Amino acid sequence: MRFIRESNINFVGRRRIFFIVSAVALLLSILSVLLHGGFNYGVDFTGGTLLQVRFTESVGTDEIRAAVNAVAEGEASIQQDEAGDFIIRVRAREFNTGDSPFSERIRAQFAESFPDNEFEVLREETVGPRISKELQSKVLLAILIGIVGILIYVSIRFDFRFGIGAVMALIHDTIITLGMVSLFNKELTITVIAAILTVIGYSVNDSIVVSDRIREDVKKMRKESFTTVVNTAINQVLNRTVVTSVTTLFVTLALLILGAASIRDFAFVLTVGIVVGTYSSIFVVANSVVEWETRLPTKRRRR
Amino acid sequence: MKGARFKFAGIVIAIGLAIWALYPTFQLYFSMPGAERALEEKMARATTKDDSLKVELEMAQHQKKLAGLHKRALHLGLDLVGGMHLVLEVDKTKLSKEDAKDAGDRALEVIRNRIDEFGVYEPIIQKIGQDRILIQLPGVDRDRAKGLIGQTAQLEFQLVADERTTYDALKQIDDKLEAVLTGDDGEEEAESDSLLEFGAGDSTVEDTGWASDFEDVEDEKLGSFLGYVQTVGNDFGVDDADYQEFRRLLSGAREYWPEEYEFLFGPAEPHEGRDVRRLYLMRSEPELYGSAIKDARPAPYQGSDPGLTNTWIVNLKLAKKDAAVFAQVTGRNIGRRLAIVLDDIVKSAPVIQSRIPDGNAMITTNEVNPDESRDLAIILRSGALPAPVEIVEERSVGPSLGNDSIRQGVRAGLIGALAVLLFMLIYYAVGGALADLALVFNVFFLLAILSGLRATLTLPGLAGIALTIGMAVDANVLVFERIREELRAGKTTLAAVDTGYDRALVTIIDANVTTVITAVALYFIGSGPIRGFAITLITGLVINVITAVFLTRFVFDWFLSRFEVKKLRI
Numbered sequence: 001m002r003f004i005r006e007s008n009i010n011f012v013g014r015r016r017i018f019f020i021v022s023a024v025a026l027l028l029s030i031l032s033v034l035l036h037g038g039f040n041y042g043v044d045f046t047g048g049t050l051l052q053v054r055f056t057e058s059v060g061t062d063e064i065r066a067a068v069n070a071v072a073e074g075e076a077s078i079q080q081d082e083a084g085d086f087i088i089r090v091r092a093r094e095f096n097t098g099d100s101p102f103s104e105r106i107r108a109q110f111a112e113s114f115p116d117n118e119f120e121v122l123r124e125e126t127v128g129p130r131i132s133k134e135l136q137s138k139v140l141l142a143i144l145i146g147i148v149g150i151l152i153y154v155s156i157r158f159d160f161r162f163g164i165g166a167v168m169a170l171i172h173d174t175i176i177t178l179g180m181v182s183l184f185n186k187e188l189t190i191t192v193i194a195a196i197l198t199v200i201g202y203s204v205n206d207s208i209v210v211s212d213r214i215r216e217d218v219k220k221m222r223k224e225s226f227t228t229v230v231n232t233a234i235n236q237v238l239n240r241t242v243v244t245s246v247t248t249l250f251v252t253l254a255l256l257i258l259g260a261a262s263i264r265d266f267a268f269v270l271t272v273g274i275v276v277g278t279y280s281s282i283f284v285v286a287n288s289v290v291e292w293e294t295r296l297p298t299k300r301r302r303r
Numbered sequence: 304m305k306g307a308r309f310k311f312a313g314i315v316i317a318i319g320l321a322i323w324a325l326y327p328t329f330q331l332y333f334s335m336p337g338a339e340r341a342l343e344e345k346m347a348r349a350t351t352k353d354d355s356l357k358v359e360l361e362m363a364q365h366q367k368k369l370a371g372l373h374k375r376a377l378h379l380g381l382d383l384v385g386g387m388h389l390v391l392e393v394d395k396t397k398l399s400k401e402d403a404k405d406a407g408d409r410a411l412e413v414i415r416n417r418i419d420e421f422g423v424y425e426p427i428i429q430k431i432g433q434d435r436i437l438i439q440l441p442g443v444d445r446d447r448a449k450g451l452i453g454q455t456a457q458l459e460f461q462l463v464a465d466e467r468t469t470y471d472a473l474k475q476i477d478d479k480l481e482a483v484l485t486g487d488d489g490e491e492e493a494e495s496d497s498l499l500e501f502g503a504g505d506s507t508v509e510d511t512g513w514a515s516d517f518e519d520v521e522d523e524k525l526g527s528f529l530g531y532v533q534t535v536g537n538d539f540g541v542d543d544a545d546y547q548e549f550r551r552l553l554s555g556a557r558e559y560w561p562e563e564y565e566f567l568f569g570p571a572e573p574h575e576g577r578d579v580r581r582l583y584l585m586r587s588e589p590e591l592y593g594s595a596i597k598d599a600r601p602a603p604y605q606g607s608d609p610g611l612t613n614t615w616i617v618n619l620k621l622a623k624k625d626a627a628v629f630a631q632v633t634g635r636n637i638g639r640r641l642a643i644v645l646d647d648i649v650k651s652a653p654v655i656q657s658r659i660p661d662g663n664a665m666i667t668t669n670e671v672n673p674d675e676s677r678d679l680a681i682i683l684r685s686g687a688l689p690a691p692v693e694i695v696e697e698r699s700v701g702p703s704l705g706n707d708s709i710r711q712g713v714r715a716g717l718i719g720a721l722a723v724l725l726f727m728l729i730y731y732a733v734g735g736a737l738a739d740l741a742l743v744f745n746v747f748f749l750l751a752i753l754s755g756l757r758a759t760l761t762l763p764g765l766a767g768i769a770l771t772i773g774m775a776v777d778a779n780v781l782v783f784e785r786i787r788e789e790l791r792a793g794k795t796t797l798a799a800v801d802t803g804y805d806r807a808l809v810t811i812i813d814a815n816v817t818t819v820i821t822a823v824a825l826y827f828i829g830s831g832p833i834r835g836f837a838i839t840l841i842t843g844l845v846i847n848v849i850t851a852v853f854l855t856r857f858v859f860d861w862f863l864s865r866f867e868v869k870k871l872r873i
Binding site for chain 1 (some may be wrong): 694697712718722788796814
């Protein structure tokens with residue numbers, strides 16, 4: 001069985017269309033972030049407290065809000081997930097002010113407001129302002145190290161052009177994935193960042209398979225134009241690209257649909273990232289190398 | 304097939320090793336919970352005190368086995384079993400410059416000591432930078448953990464009972480427990496054993512008369528209470544592995560030794576190749592408290608005793624008002640030992656050499672290395688001068704959420720994996736079956752290596768495994784697609800498989816290296832869960848390459864030659 005019989009789709013010839021598609025997606029992503037007024041950062045990055053609370057008997061969000069407001073002065077955000085648990089977030093300003101930390105005050109307040117309703121704090125995350133600042137710079141550093149590491153590796157193994165192509169693709173994938181995080185109003189937590197870094201790795205993985213084939217075909221098809229070689233290579237690996245994406249998507253989709261709430265955002269980012277990564281490896285990497293090659297041909301090819 | 308036997312042997316060995324590495328994990332998470340429930344039911348049925356003591360002993364054995372397994376099994380992260388992750392920062396604002404210098408060490412010492420006493424499986428206590436401390440306590444609920452860290456340190460000076468009193472008490476407990484277990488009336492037996500033969504009156508530290516007799520007892524009573532006790536230098540001690548169960552036994556037998564005494568332990572220390580804890584019987588009422596200490600500093604010995612030349616000591620200075628009490632205590636108890644007890648752990652038990660009138664004492668360590676004196680000084684000052692800590696990061700997960708997460712995560716992972724297996728089988732037929740085999744082995748080896756590395760499996764780690772499954776297929780897909788191409792190009796089956804593997808290998812390695820680069824970057828930013836994910840991913844990718852290139856290749860070659868396949872459906 002196979003999805004795609006021997007294909008000969010003209011990807012390279014239509015590269016302008018794909019550039020426009022990508023440009024629109026990028027623009028929308030950036031726009032979404034801007035319109036949302038930046039990301040919805042989790043407590044990892046803002047500092048503050050997150051509590052996931054489960055009550056024995058059901059309680060309305062308004063009652064919870066009233067109780068939270070009694071100790072947090074309207075700074076808290078409250079959400080109820082599908083299991084009926086409440087997720088309460090308070091930003092850094094409220095952290096450790098007053099006599100006792102917010103999490104202690106809220107526990108006391110819940111005990112007072114709902115005397116006959118037992119509650120359990122399923123999860124608590126409290127991050128001090130200094131830690132969150134450090135985390136921000138650590139994350140930037142990690143992403144930078146990841147990107148530079150890949151650029152170096154790809155440049156050594158292939159050609160600097162492919163390195164740039166791969167890095168362009170991964171920046172493309174990262175921006176669009178982040179855009180989706182913003183568009184779907186997901187929280188930007190350290191877990192989401194981990195997923196994005198994984199997407200980066202995955203995206204490059206795909207780019208490399210394509211680049212690898214181009215390199216091989218360049219040697220084999222000496223008479224053909226560079227454009228034709230690239231197009232052949234993309235078509236040759238198309239089946240593999242699709243199969244791999246599909247199998248990986250099986251898993252991330254299973255996690256997204258059936259996984260625990262805490263893993264869902266992670267799975268969401270991976271799912272989006274794999275789709276975008278697959279797209280970019282077919283439509284962005286090779287095409288940008290072609291674009292570069294047609295504008296600034298290397299001496300070797302001109303001969 | 305050249306070297307096929309060799310390869311086959313390699314594969315068998317790898318599988319054997321993996322089973323060996325995974326067996327404790329299997330025991331810990333699958334067979335132990337059942338055993339524990341059985342014991343709890345037994346405990347509930349126990350009606351008499353003797354019965355419950357018996358079960359208590361069995362429980363103790365169970366706990367010991369559990370502790371052993373915990374040391375060898377795959378760890379589950381805090382996000383899966385519940386527990387607490389804390390980062391503390393020492394608040395130096397109220398300390399003088401001099402006192403602030405080792406405030407981080409003092410706080411660390413106090414916290415390590417307390418968690419040690421608390422008996423948590425596999426805690427992590429680390430100093431990060433100058434004045435931060437990372438603590439991870441799996442399976443500990445929040446309130447207990449916070450209580451543990453929130454209190455200020457309690458440093459006390461307590462008088463240690465002499466060896467004979469200690470031995471008497473231990474023997475007494477042993478007889479009682481023995482009687483309970485055999486159903487005898489314990490009283491007679493206790494008397495028939497003459498205790499007077501062990502040393503005379505106030506035995507000195509050098510007097511080892513009891514020790515040799517004691518070892519005989521140890522042999523014949525192996526498995527019962529005294530069987531746990533051994534000699535550590537001039538002290539009694541118990542194996543660290545037995546520590547928790549021994550404490551349980553002690554607390555179950557509280558009425559069998561004099562009321563004004565208590566049993567306390569030292570920290571775990573290496574002794575004859577094992578970790579042991581010294582055991583002390585001491586007066587419950589402290590002679591002095593840590594607040595009496597004005598200062599304590601390590602210093603090289605400068606006195607005239609030739610035996611102490613080049614060794615390190617601790618100079619201990621007491622506050623004026625406490626010096627008189629100290630003089631009295633030391634004057635009355637020359638030759639006895641005065642233990643320094645921090646939060647119920649005996650950190651040191653020096654012998655009182657003489658009356659100390661002015662509150663300036665010297666504690667000798669007999670060590671050329673200054674470490675011990677430095678540590679002891681830190682401990683002494685931590686009691687006098689607590690280093691206040693502030694929680695700067697806290698993550699806690701309740702056990703029920705952890706359970707939910709595991710259940711859902713495993714289910715989702717399994718369903719995803721099943722979908723992948725089915726898909727591959729349909730899409731690549733024979734090749735698919737092979738890829739599926741590789742995939743199953745992948746996960747199996749991955750878990751085994753994670754166990755072997757003593758890595759921690761976190762929720763993102765579970766996702767990492769699931770992701771590895773998705774990506775594991777990639778290597779095989781690359782190979783198979785290549786083989787298909789070669790077949791189309793008109794090559795024979797064998798040649799196509801050969802070229803397919805060779806050509807795909809480069810791509811597989813290139814593709815995986817880049818993912819490893821990002822995973823390494825992840826490892827450096829992350830704490831706990833994210834690190835777990837990074838480790839899982841890196842290990843998974845490495846195994847992917849190995850199984851794809853060696854395992855499936857081997858099976859593929861075997862399959863082709865065994866069935867003399869002419870036309871390959873792939």
